[in-house]
Amino acid sequence: MSMYVLGIHVGHDSNVALVKDGIVVADIAEERLRGVKHFSETPSLGLEWCLREAGISMEDVDIIAVVSLDTLNSQPYFVKTLGLDKERLNPKHAYIEPPTYIKSYQISKGTELVHVDHHLAHAASAYFTSGYNDKCLIITADGIGDSVSLAVWRGEDGGIEPLMKVGAEGSLGWFYGAVTEALGWWVGDGEGKTMGLAPYGNTKGMEGIFDSIIPHYENGRLIKGHNFGDPCYWQSGGSFHWHLRDSEYVKGLVDKYGRENIAAEAQWALEEEMLKIILPWLEREGVNKFCCSGGVFLNIKLNQRVWESKRLDHQHIFPNAGDGGLGVGAALYAYYHTTSEEGIKPISHIYWGPAYLxxxxxxxxxxxxxxxxxxxxxxxxxxxxxxxxxxxxxxxxxxxxxxxxxxxxxxxxxxxxxxxxxxxxxxxxxxxxxxxxxxxxxxxxxxxxxxxxxxxxxxxxxxxxxxxxxxxxxxxxxxxxxxxxxxxxxxxxxxxxxxxxxxxxxxxxxxxxxxxxxxxxxxxxxxxxxxxxxxxxxxxxxxxxxxxxxxxxxxx
Ligand SMILES: [Fe+2]
CATH class of the missing domain: 3.90.870.20 (Carbamoyltransferase, C-terminal domain)
Known part of the structure; x- marks a missing residue:
């Protein structure tokens, strides 16, 4: 009998993935079905589509892997969509009753419900799609997820072992996000624009301008963190927007140095700090295989710098590196964690969404x-x-x-x-x-x-x-x-x-x-x-x- 695992992420880029016997058979970001970029609420349409695509019902699902330790506590509408029975329901959600026309799946008693930490789901998305069956280094980096901004892992024998975790004070994703916001773009969306603008600028004479807002790393470790404050979450039309207070400081720098030059220096600073993490850990672990995921690794210029370090024989960047890939990561993690599957299968495409005849x-x-x-x-x-x-x-x-x-x-x-x-x-x-x-x-x-x-x-x-x-x-x-x-x-x-x-x-x-x-x-x-x-x-x-x-x- 086949084993089905659903992976679900509720948050920035909400998504659902379905893994059957270790293979991703369906994966969709809710934004594609709603027409709202980075849709951040319950991915109920995605859930329905994944089941329909596989021709199964919720009763056939063996495990539901929910990203983040807090989702079932903090997302009452999502919990109600799952239709959890009373024993598995957080009492604080009991008062919410959805309208009768909202589909409730009533997951069966036999379905296991597991939580997968945000960065573990990122790490799993990279490792369990890499095909690497001997030891490798895994690094995950983003703004923040389950209070972690960067994590280093060892992948070996089908297992993922944490080696280092860094909290918000080491967030290079937030640093780059603050620059992106200062340039007038959406944090968690516009970073690609900052990267695209960077080559038009010049970093001459700008050394150290970000010293007061960028976390500093040496030999793989955080040596000087930065207090980013609490970012403001702004809910707008179904998506999250953030305000990072450092963006106001960066705006002053933009006025002084110019947009292109600020983008260029931010890109350079990001690459330098990331290399000070990645290269020492490759040495320490004695490996030349590298997997990575998390929104920071959507930065293709960083990925090129890592490859050009000539330190790697193999580099696997999970292509859906942002939070849109968390459902796949959680589902693959739960699958490999539960079974005695031997060998990690590489992916050769990510055509996992709907087709039309x-x-x-x-x-x-x-x-x-x-x-x-x-x-x-x-x-x-x-x-x-x-x-x-x-x-x-x-x-x-x-x-x-x-x-x-x-x-x-x-x-x-x-x-x-x-x-x-x-x-x-x-x-x-x-x-x-x-x-x-x-x-x-x-x-x-x-x-x-x-x-x-x-x-x-x-x-x-x-x-x-x-x-x-x-x-x-x-x-x-x-x-x-x-x-x-x-x-x-x-x-x-x-x-x-x-x-x-x-x-x-x-x-x-x-x-x-x-x-x-x-x-x-x-x-x-x-x-x-x-x-x-x-x-x-x-x-x-x-x-x-x-x-x-x-x-x-x-x-x-
Ligand atoms: Fe993330």
Whole structure:
């Protein structure tokens, strides 16, 4: 009989994952089903979808792994959704009665309910997807989670052992968050913008400007913490926003030194402090395999610096490194903790979200009276459109988990013209001009464009672009000459691989600019309806929905 484990995170990026016999079979962030970015309340739609996707009911679930020690005490609406019986119910929630139309799952007495600490869930998401079966170092780092901001772990023989934990006073995530807030962006969302802005700045003459607000590490340990105060949680439209008081101090620095330079110095300072943690612990543990997760490791430039330290043979960054990956981590932890499973299986994709069949898509298109055409070879047809300079929405198969579009919910354009970056920004994404776009390319072409590369499927790290080919794809080379690639294997995404390959045959350049299928400020689209709305609300030219093609002028 199969063993099912549900992993549930309630908080910033609420999500639910379902693991069957150690394999992730479903995973979804609630934001994708609600249309609210970083949705932070009970992920009840995700819960329902995961069960439906696997064709099971709550009675079939062996373990529910809830992230955070405090969730069952602090989240009464979530507790009521689970429908816990009286013996397992915190008395303080007894007074809340949901309306009768809110689904209550009434979990069975046989279902085990376990808590998984926030950073342990991050560590598990990295370790139990790595495929590393000998000793490795695991580091988790974020703003804060269960009172921990950074933790060091040893992964060995299928177990995770804590080696060091640091509280709020050592939070490099909050340091970077305060800079992000000072630059005018959402903490827990806008850090990628700070990172994208950094290469436009210069750190000359700025050494030490953050000394009073950044935690300092030496030889792997915190030597000088910082009192960040209590961050203010601001609930807005279903998501959390934070205010970090240091942002006010940083705002003064922004006025003095300029936005780009502040971003550059913050990026440099973050990388330096993280290296002072990671490298000594690699030495201490005597390992060259490194796994990591937590929101700080969404920083792809940091990940590149770690790789370029030449200290690693293997680096596994869990691609959904923020809190959106906690459900997967908790479920995998509970599974491996309970079973005598031998061997950790590596993941080779994160297409764990909903898929829609052609007949479902056709029904939706017909109901809305949208002209469409079925294509026998959608990849070839779309490659031709892209080669002709069109902007294409590409919606195929199961939605990707995590913050990056990986060829199933993507907006694509030819990267050979530098101005295509601005065209995408102006017509589709409506986002800041300094932010880089990522390339997708088939594995067979990786060596042509990437320096000192390794297999990376998830746009979670950057590599230097090869000097001789950088000029061929200017729209996806950042100002610092790096690329953040998705390397596509045929076996993992045949349709997208074919699109890239056919575009290469037509143009001589098997690379596409690939950005997530959404508008700035909104989650990545999940359903065909979401995609259609986004298509008609932006300047995209064509939309490939499964094997159907739609154009703005109705002539496909
Ligand atoms: Fe976290």
């Amino acid at each position: 052609n007949h479902e898509i056709e029904e939706i298109l017909k109901a809305r009276n949208i002209p469409h055409r079925f294509c026998d070879d959608i990849s070839l047809k779309c490659a031709q459109l892209l080669a002709a300079g069109k902007i294409l929405g590409w919606f195929q198969g199961r939605m990707e988990s995590g913050p990056r579009a990986l060829g199933n919910r993507s907006i694509l354009i030819d990267p050979r013209k530098a101005e295509n970056k601005d065209i995408i920004n102006k017509r589709v994404k409506f986002r800041e001009p300094f932010r880089p776009f990522c390339p997708s390319l088939p594995l067979e072409a990786a060596d042509k464009y990437l320096e000192n590369w390794r297999m990376e499927r998830y746009m979670i790290t950057s590599f230097n672009g090869k000097e001789e080919t950088r000029g061929e794809i200017p729209a996806v080379v950042h100002v610092d000459k790096t690329l953040r690639p998705q390397i596509v294997e045929r076996s993992e995404n045949e349709k997208f691989w074919s699109l890239l390959t056919e575009f290469g045959e037509l143009t001589g350049t098997p690379v596409l600019l690939n950005t997530s299928f959404n508008i700035k400020g909104e989650p990545i689209v999940c359903s065909p309806r979401d995609a259609i709305r986004c298509f008609y609300d932006t300047g995209m030219d064509y939309l490939a929905l499964g094997d159907f093609l739609i154009s703005k002028d109705g002539r496909c």
